Amino acid sequence: MPKVKSGAKRREERRELKSAGGLVFNKGIGQHILKNPLVVNSIIEKVIACELDPRLVAELHKRVQGTPLASKLQVMVGDVLKTELPFFDTCVANLPYQISSPFVFKLLLHRPFFSNDNSCPSTPPNDTEWNLPEGTACGPGGVCLRYTNTDTYRCAVLMFQREFALRLVAKPGDKLYCRLSINTQLLARVDHLMKVGKNNFRPPPKVESSVVRIEPKNPPPPINFQEWDGLVRITFVRKNKTLSAAFKSSAVQQLLEKNYRIHCSVHNIIIPEDFSIADKIQQILTSTGFSDKRARTMDIDDFIRLLHGFNAEGIHFS
Numbered sequence: 001m002p003k004v005k006s007g008a009k010r011r012e013e014r015r016e017l018k019s020a021g022g023l024v025f026n027k028g029i030g031q032h033i034l035k036n037p038l039v040v041n042s043i044i045e046k047v048i049a050c051e052l053d054p055r056l057v058a059e060l061h062k063r064v065q066g067t068p069l070a071s072k073l074q075v076m077v078g079d080v081l082k083t084e085l086p087f088f089d090t091c092v093a094n095l096p097y098q099i100s101s102p103f104v105f106k107l108l109l110h111r112p113f114f115s116n117d118n119s120c121p122s123t124p125p126n127d128t129e130w131n132l133p134e135g136t137a138c139g140p141g142g143v144c145l146r147y148t149n150t151d152t153y154r155c156a157v158l159m160f161q162r163e164f165a166l167r168l169v170a171k172p173g174d175k176l177y178c179r180l181s182i183n184t185q186l187l188a189r190v191d192h193l194m195k196v197g198k199n200n201f202r203p204p205p206k207v208e209s210s211v212v213r214i215e216p217k218n219p220p221p222p223i224n225f226q227e228w229d230g231l232v233r234i235t236f237v238r239k240n241k242t243l244s245a246a247f248k249s250s251a252v253q254q255l256l257e258k259n260y261r262i263h264c265s266v267h268n269i270i271i272p273e274d275f276s277i278a279d280k281i282q283q284i285l286t287s288t289g290f291s292d293k294r295a296r297t298m299d300i301d302d303f304i305r306l307l308h309g310f311n312a313e314g315i316h317f318s
Contacts, residue, residue: 047073048088050080085110091156097207100164101180108187108216111152155215157193165192165210172299179236183229186300189215223304230317231307235295243306244291247281256281256315263314284309 051057057077064070076083081102095103160168163176168190170177184190196209234252235243247253257277264271285291288309290302298306310317 045072048076048086049073050076050078050083052077052079081106088153090154091158093156094159097161097164100160104158104168104184104214107153107156107214108184110216111220152216152218155213157211157213159196159209159211162195162208162210165212168192168212168214172297177296178239179232182232182236182300182303184214186223186228187220188217191215223307224318226318227307227311227316228303231310232295232303234317235298235303239295242292242294243285244282246295247285248278253277253281256317259316259318260314263316267314269314280313280315284313284315 051060054077057075060073060075064073076086081099085106091107093103167176167178167180168184169192170181174181191213193211193213196211198204198206198208201209234249235246237249238246247256260277260280261271263269282291288306290298290306290309293302307317
């Protein structure tokens, strides 16, 4: 990843320094961490950085040892995608662009077991809607998280490739609106802060960049993410097709019929001999009013209503 020249990097950091005040998580500490305003600025209590190169980590520990900065800097060694993230207030990172998507969803899933008053409610809000065991909430990938009454991290300020950043903030009807857009916006508020031209890097890359602010919704919406992502994945395979056409795929129908038969078996529901999953899907799409809709024009509320329509009829996506 090319290094960012000081001007653009400082503007990115100053935006977050104005609101940061506690623990800051920084991915990829680089060679100039001792001059980094995140560390030397007196507003910041502590910086927790994650660095993959152990040689660089050793050198940085050597430089900071015995200085006032030693108490403000903690370095975690390893791949940030495989590392359990600690509690922090703010995340600031200039990412390798190839890990943009997995890192974003790792952040969206990050709900640490942390509470200022050392208390935790016995059940999450709207517990019956989660349809999960007490004290749990389902995050991306179906991972169950312990719910606490404390805010998660306040926000993340991240640099991405321009096209990826625009996908994060795309709205229904936009050309770049996709599964990434709606999944991210379901779990967080996303704002495009600034453009960063390729001439701000040494050496200049072939792509433009952008800085994005991600603020997680707290508490997360009461939706089973496995169910949600299963529906969204099917509809966005061909986002310009009508939903009626999207659900005519034989692979999709086989999956939904299998899930429906499991649901009926668990709830002792008798399935008619002439049952047709294709007819049932079409009936749900027609009754909910989404038969002729296209995924590229549907917002979060539309998908929530559609998901509820399927689940109410015993059809599940996970």
